[in-house]
Amino acid sequence: MTLMTNVLQVLLLILLAPLVRGVISRIKARIQNRRGASVWRPYADVLKLFRKQDLVPASASFVFRLAPMVVFTTTLVVAAFVPLLHGSALLGVTGDFVLLVYLLALGRFFLMLGAMDGGSSFGGMGASREALVSTLAEAPFLLALMSVAIAAHTASIAGMVQWTMGQNFFQFSAVYALAFAALVLVAIAETGRIPVDNPTTHLELTMIHEAMVLEYSGPSLALIEWASAIKLTVVMALLIALFVPWGMASSVSALALGVASLVMLLKIAALVLALALVECSVAKLRMYLVPDFLGVASALAILAVVFTALMR
Amino acid sequence: MMLLAFNSFLVAMLSVPIVTLISHRWRKGRALPAALLMGSLVVGTAVAAVGFWRGQRFQVDISQVASFSFALSMDRLSAFFLLLICSVSLPVILFSSSYIPRHYSGARRHWLWVLLPLFLTSMVLVVTSSTPFAFLFGWELMTLFSAGLIVIDGDSKQRRHNIFIYLVMMHAGAAAVIGAFLLFLPHASNFAQMRDSAALMSPLLRTAVFLLAFAGFGTKAGIVPLHLWLPRAHPIAPSPVSALMSGVMLKTAVYGLVRFAFDFLGSGPSWWGYLVLFAGAVSGLLGVLYAIGEHDLKRLLAYHSVENIGIIYLGLGSALVFTANHSSVWAALALTAALLHCLNHAIFKSLLFLGAGAISDAAHTLDLEELGGLQKRMPLTGTVFLIACCSIVGLPLFNGFVSEWLTFRSFLAGSEMTNLSAAIVLPLAAGVLALIGGLAAACFAKVYGVGFLGRPRSGEAGRANEVSLPMQAGMGALATACVVIGIFPGLVLRSLGALTEELLPGAALPPEATSLTVVLPWIALFVLVLVGGFAGFKRAKKLTATWACGLPGLDERMQYTSPAFSKPLRKVFSRVYRAERTLEVVPGDPPYFPVSISYRSVRTTSFEKFLYRPGVDAIVTAALRLRRLQTGNIQIYLLYIFAALIALLMFMRWA
Numbered sequence: 001m002t003l004m005t006n007v008l009q010v011l012l013l014i015l016l017a018p019l020v021r022g023v024i025s026r027i028k029a030r031i032q033n034r035r036g037a038s039v040w041r042p043y044a045d046v047l048k049l050f051r052k053q054d055l056v057p058a059s060a061s062f063v064f065r066l067a068p069m070v071v072f073t074t075t076l077v078v079a080a081f082v083p084l085l086h087g088s089a090l091l092g093v094t095g096d097f098v099l100l101v102y103l104l105a106l107g108r109f110f111l112m113l114g115a116m117d118g119g120s121s122f123g124g125m126g127a128s129r130e131a132l133v134s135t136l137a138e139a140p141f142l143l144a145l146m147s148v149a150i151a152a153h154t155a156s157i158a159g160m161v162q163w164t165m166g167q168n169f170f171q172f173s174a175v176y177a178l179a180f181a182a183l184v185l186v187a188i189a190e191t192g193r194i195p196v197d198n199p200t201t202h203l204e205l206t207m208i209h210e211a212m213v214l215e216y217s218g219p220s221l222a223l224i225e226w227a228s229a230i231k232l233t234v235v236m237a238l239l240i241a242l243f244v245p246w247g248m249a250s251s252v253s254a255l256a257l258g259v260a261s262l263v264m265l266l267k268i269a270a271l272v273l274a275l276a277l278v279e280c281s282v283a284k285l286r287m288y289l290v291p292d293f294l295g296v297a298s299a300l301a302i303l304a305v306v307f308t309a310l311m312r
Numbered sequence: 313m314m315l316l317a318f319n320s321f322l323v324a325m326l327s328v329p330i331v332t333l334i335s336h337r338w339r340k341g342r343a344l345p346a347a348l349l350m351g352s353l354v355v356g357t358a359v360a361a362v363g364f365w366r367g368q369r370f371q372v373d374i375s376q377v378a379s380f381s382f383a384l385s386m387d388r389l390s391a392f393f394l395l396l397i398c399s400v401s402l403p404v405i406l407f408s409s410s411y412i413p414r415h416y417s418g419a420r421r422h423w424l425w426v427l428l429p430l431f432l433t434s435m436v437l438v439v440t441s442s443t444p445f446a447f448l449f450g451w452e453l454m455t456l457f458s459a460g461l462i463v464i465d466g467d468s469k470q471r472r473h474n475i476f477i478y479l480v481m482m483h484a485g486a487a488a489v490i491g492a493f494l495l496f497l498p499h500a501s502n503f504a505q506m507r508d509s510a511a512l513m514s515p516l517l518r519t520a521v522f523l524l525a526f527a528g529f530g531t532k533a534g535i536v537p538l539h540l541w542l543p544r545a546h547p548i549a550p551s552p553v554s555a556l557m558s559g560v561m562l563k564t565a566v567y568g569l570v571r572f573a574f575d576f577l578g579s580g581p582s583w584w585g586y587l588v589l590f591a592g593a594v595s596g597l598l599g600v601l602y603a604i605g606e607h608d609l610k611r612l613l614a615y616h617s618v619e620n621i622g623i624i625y626l627g628l629g630s631a632l633v634f635t636a637n638h639s640s641v642w643a644a645l646a647l648t649a650a651l652l653h654c655l656n657h658a659i660f661k662s663l664l665f666l667g668a669g670a671i672s673d674a675a676h677t678l679d680l681e682e683l684g685g686l687q688k689r690m691p692l693t694g695t696v697f698l699i700a701c702c703s704i705v706g707l708p709l710f711n712g713f714v715s716e717w718l719t720f721r722s723f724l725a726g727s728e729m730t731n732l733s734a735a736i737v738l739p740l741a742a743g744v745l746a747l748i749g750g751l752a753a754a755c756f757a758k759v760y761g762v763g764f765l766g767r768p769r770s771g772e773a774g775r776a777n778e779v780s781l782p783m784q785a786g787m788g789a790l791a792t793a794c795v796v797i798g799i800f801p802g803l804v805l806r807s808l809g810a811l812t813e814e815l816l817p818g819a820a821l822p823p824e825a826t827s828l829t830v831v832l833p834w835i836a837l838f839v840l841v842l843v844g845g846f847a848g849f850k851r852a853k854k855l856t857a858t859w860a861c862g863l864p865g866l867d868e869r870m871q872y873t874s875p876a877f878s879k880p881l882r883k884v885f886s887r888v889y890r891a892e893r894t895l896e897v898v899p900g901d902p903p904y905f906p907v908s909i910s911y912r913s914v915r916t917t918s919f920e921k922f923l924y925r926p927g928v929d930a931i932v933t934a935a936l937r938l939r940r941l942q943t944g945n946i947q948i949y950l951l952y953i954f955a956a957l958i959a960l961l962m963f964m965r966w967a
Contacts, residue, residue: 057858059767061687061694065853069846073839094831098720099708101746103835106707109753113698116761116872119685120858124761124872131757132880135750142720142746146739150727155824204861215859223846291884302740309727309735 001252002088009084013237014076017229018042020236020272025200027276042229049222057215059119067114068216068223074107075227075234082237083161085260086249092158097145100157101138104190107227108134111212118215122204126211129287133196133208136294137189143301144182147175147308148242161241161248169246175311178304180243185297187235189290191228194279196290199228206284233268240267315370317359318386324352325436328429336422345425346409349432353405356398356436363391365807367814371442381501382449385442388811389575392651393439393567397560400658400790401432404559407666407786408552414673414780415550420464424550427464431457431556438564443502444493451489451564455482458561461553462545474544481541485531492524492572503576510576518577522584525572526591532565535625536595537919539618543602546617547610551669554610558617559662563654566624573632574647574815582636582734589629589737593744596622600751601888604758604881605915607874609668609678612759613661616704619748620657624650626745627719630726633734635816642725644812644819649718651808656711656797660703663790667697670783671763674776680759680874685768689776692784694764696791701756703794706749709836711797714805714828719745721824751881758877767868799836802829891915 022039029036056064080090081100089095112130115123149155151173152163189196192209201207204214213224241248247263249256285293328349335341362368363386371385386394405428412424434457437450459482462475493500495517499509510518527538534542546554573584599618606612627650634643670693671686672678687694703710723745726738768774778784797804809821860866882889891913898907941952 053852053854055854055856058855059685059688059858061685061765063687063698063765065847066843069843070839072846073842076842077835077838091831091835094827096721096827098717099828099831102706102708102713102717102749105705105749105753106702106709109702109705109707109757112757113761113765116757117687117765118858119766119868119871120860120866121870121872122859124766124877127757127761128872128877128880131754131877132884135747135754135881136884138750139743139746143740143743146724146742149724150739153728155721155724156827218852287880288883298743302743305739305743306736309732309739312727312735 002086003090005086005252005257006080006088006090006092009082010076010080010090012084013079013082013233014230017233018046018226020233020268021229023269024272024276024279027273028280031276031280042225046222046226049217049225050219052218054218054220057118057120060117060215063110063113064117064215065220067110067117068220068227070110071107072223072227074103075230078103079230079234081157082234083158083241083245083248084237084264085257086252087162087165087245088158092161093156095157096155097149097157097160098142098155101142101145104231105134105138111224115212115215120215122207122211122214125204126208126214129208130212132287133189133290133294136291137186137297140182140294140297140301141186141190143298143305144179144186145242147179147301147304150305150308150312151176157238157241161245164242165245165248165250173308173311175304175307176243178300178307180239182297182300182304183239183242185293185300187239189294189297191232191235193232193275195282195285196293198284201284208287236268236271237264240264240271314359314362314368314386315372317355318370318384319372321352321356321359322433322436324348324355325429325433328352329426332422332425342413343409345429346405346412349425349429350402350405350409352429353398353402353432357395357402359386360391360395360398364388364395364811367391367810375443380445381443382446383442383502384437384440384446385503386440388807388814389567389570390440392655392808392811393563394436396563396655396658397432397435397439399793400560400662401556403786403789404552404555404662404666405786406789407555407669407783410780410782411552411669411673412550416464423464424461427457427460428553428556431461431553435561435564439567442504444496444500444506447568448486448490448493451486451568454561454564455479455486458545458549458553458557462549465548465550465553471548474541474548478541478545481531481538485528485538488524488528488531489568490528492521492528495521495524496576503571506576510578515581518580519584522573522577522580525569526584526587529565529568529572530591532568533562533621533625534595534618535591535621536598536618537923539595539599540919540924542618543611543614546614547608551610551665551672554613554668555662555665558614558665559658562617562621563658566621566628566650566654569628570647570651570815573628574635579635580632582633582731585629585632585634585636586737587629588625588632589741592622592625592627592629593741594622595619595625596748597744597751598888600748600755601885604751604755604878605889607680609671609680609759609763610665612680612755613664613668616664616752616755617657617661619752620653620661620704623716623719623745623748624653624657626650626741627653627715627722630719630722630738630741633726633738634722634729637729637731637734639729640816640819641822642722642728643816644809644821645718645725645825646722647812647815648805648808648821648825649715649722651811652718652801652804653712653715655804656703656715656794659790659793659797660700660710660712663696663700663787663794664704666783666787666790667693667700670779670787671776673779673783675770675773677770677772680762682770683763683768683773684766684770684868684871685764685773686776687764689768689774690778693779693787696787697764698760699791699794701760703798705753705756707753709795709798709832709839711794711801714798714801714832716745716749717828718825725822725824754878754881758874762872762874762877766871769868769871799832800829801832802826805829889915890918 112127197208249260373383434453441447603615631646706712723742
């Protein structure tokens with residue numbers, strides 16, 4: 001039963017991810033006084049792209065077509081790390097935060113290579129910028145997770161979640177706020193949202209992620225789009241699971257899981273709303289200000305680690 | 313049995329030079345040296361493997377018959393490093409068996425086949441010796457033979473200068489190592505004696521031994537700021553020799569430090585650990601940052617050796633901190649991480665240098681700006697190079713990740729220490745390691761993306777063809793090792809645990825270390841099935857031109873270049889590079905159209921300018937002053953001798 005719930009969690013994350021994306025763009029459209037597309041639009045996009053031809057530049061090697069598969073697969077594996085409905089996950093016990101960070105890095109590394117395989121300057125430009133952002137985001141990402149791991153005395157994601165669930169919300173250490181803030185900043189950089197990157201930009205010169213996937217089409221593009229939707233949802237679920245897991249089912253029964261799903265939907269909805277509000281009210285940063293943005297995240301993460309070690 | 317095999321291995325290695333000199337006149341005997349060398353390396357690998365996995369010990373002692381104390385012995389630590397040397401050199405020699413005849417002829421080829429086995433034997437000597445004499449004998453020969461191998465590749469003023477720097481720094485380092493051994497006198501005839509006497513030493517003396525060993529082996533390992541020789545000497549050697557120097561020779565320095573710090577001295581104050589940790593963090597960060605600024609492939613790889621030695625030192629440093637805090641279980645984890653990274657680095661760095669050799673063989677250049685599009689022209693070389701890139705970056709499912717993961721876990725364990733400084737410093741070191749990892753990813757995305765993907769940037773790169781079969785086989789074997797260790801790290805982890813138990817009494821590898829061995833094969837299986845499924849799923853594919861905003865005429869010069877790719881990172885870390893730029897514009901008649909523009913950007917590392925230059929200047933000035941003593945007048949020299957005699961007599965009288 002636990003195993004089935006764990007598999008169910010992964011499937012939920014994978015299948016609901018495009019919906020989260022659709023809802024975000026719908027809310028953004030409403031805030032900007034537009035009607036906006038249907039929330040089901042990302043599903044239609046992915047289906048449409050899967051039925052199309054795969055256009056491959058003549059100069060490209062096998063890496064070009066391998067990259068989207070690696071990106072998609074590693075994102076799926078990462079999805080199996082994160083508890084969603086109860087305090088356990090498919091790879092929750094053996095999968096620790098270092099593996100999580102580096103699996104995401106594996107996908108990103110291949111996406112950068114795929115971008116450079118197209119042989120145009122846009123791909124190289126996107127890869128170069130992605131290299132800058134991801135390089136500087138890796139250390140705060142790891143340190144923020146480490147501060148939680150230190151507090152929880154475990155490295156596994158599920159273990160950390162169970163520890164947090166055991167804590168009383170009102171006696172919660174304020175140090176956690178530092179780790180949470182650092183992780184939020186990193187999550188924005190990691191998923192390529194405003195103010196680090198703009199997923200809806202149409203101007204090649206300002207693109208990061210979009211410049212990397214400029215050359216992709218058809219099923220390859222579908223995999224990349226779906227993967228980035230899953231990544232966004234997984235990172236949201238990770239933030240919820242680590243910092244506000246209360247409401248997750250403590251026992252595996254239909255009733256508890258049902259309640260947990262409702263609570264989880266509410267939490268994700270709150271995050272989605274917050275994200276849409278931020279994206280509508282903040283402008284994208286100039287690229288050379290992104291290191292400062294991530295510098296703040298690093299400083300917060302370092303403080304989180306130091307204080308967690310001191311308070312322990 | 314082991315003894316017999318080991319002796320025959322040594323004899324076979326030493327016979328290769330003789331065979332080379334005899335057989336070179338005989339036309340069919342050309343392949344003989346390579347075959348003999350590979351055969352003896354197979355024997356060496358087998359001996360080392362048995363010693364490492366089964367923990368068998370033996371000793372070869374010729375002190376009785378010789379007038380000096382010269383003995384070789386093997387414990388698990390020696391066996392591990394012997395395994396590293398033999399198993400990594402084997403594919404490198406296989407590669408060379410085809411590479412050397414293609415690039416070197418006549419006397420140069422014979423000299424390569426004479427010096428290569430001698431160089432390998434000297435490294436074997438270093439890691440198996442059990443007396444200081446044997447160790448230093450091997451240590452010195454290792455430097456000389458490697459310098460000899462560099463000389464073979466050509467001669468120019470610049471090269472001589474680089475080799476000179478290499479030799480000077482190596483001898484300065486060797487002096488420190490000799491000093492570390494001398495401090496054990498009078499109990500320094502063999503390692504067992506030194507181990508016993510170290511426990512009775514005063515803390516001050518122990519610290520002196522540690523610092524001398526740290527400086528001496530640090531020079532060989534190339535930690536910042538003693539790394540100066542590394543990016544000069546490694547790139548100018550023949551590629552297989554670079555592979556051996558970077559992949560294997562640097563590890564003998566790590567062996568030396570582990571032997572001194574963990575075997576002889578046992579444990580020390582925790583600042584030893586912080587010193588090593590700090591050296592590792594600085595080397596790792598500066599190594600990878602300098603690498604990002606390079607566009608010559610072999611210089612770039614040499615800087616990455618500095619980075620990886622930094623990662624190894626991070627593990628060693630945290631192990632020392634743990635032993636100082638009496639936490640031998642976590643020390644075992646950290647030491648295992650460092651030793652495993654030695655093996656992993658040996659494998660993937662040799663592979664990268666062999667890849668560089670294959671590139672220069674096929675495209676006749678190592679300048680990234682002249683490469684590109686090689687993946688389609690050299691499918692196997694490209695694929696194994698990609699595997700090596702993933703390994704060195706430390707991505708999961710490749711071997712570099714396993715050792716970096718273990719290092720991360722040891723840093724996390726640091727938070728469990730009751731000592732507050734350890735509980736804060738060690739977890740923060742994880743941030744440094746993560747930053748190093750991120751920078752390495754950016755650097756190798758550049759190397760592989762610019763070198764192997766996209767369109768060829770020069771005619772030579774466009775005409776490149778796949779290299780010969782033995783070269784492919786050598787690289788393929790190393791790449792296989794990367795993937796196998798990356799997915800099934802349990803193969804080496806268990807024996808490494810036994811090795812650390814020998815070094816740190818009362819330690820056993822904590823169960824945390826094995827959680828990765830459980831999950832990695834499953835992830836690998838999942839990735840394989842899914843990627844295989846996608847690839848097998850027939851998708852309509854159509855070749856098109858690359859998108860050029862709807863305009864024709866996209867050419868290879870419009871691709872992102874290596875400096876362009878690294879520009880954002882170089883800008884963010886500009887304080888590290890301190891490039892000296894000069895821009896000269898000759899204005900034309902209307903000043904808006906200059907006649908010529910020239911731009912130069914020179915990057916001299918601050919260490920040369922602020923650390924080495926004053927020291928070298930001081931030595932040269934002192935030497936010039938001392939020259940006045942050398943008048944050339946024989947009476948003056950007789951006076952010196954007389955004065956020395958009187959001084960000695962007086963010393964004997966009162967001492």
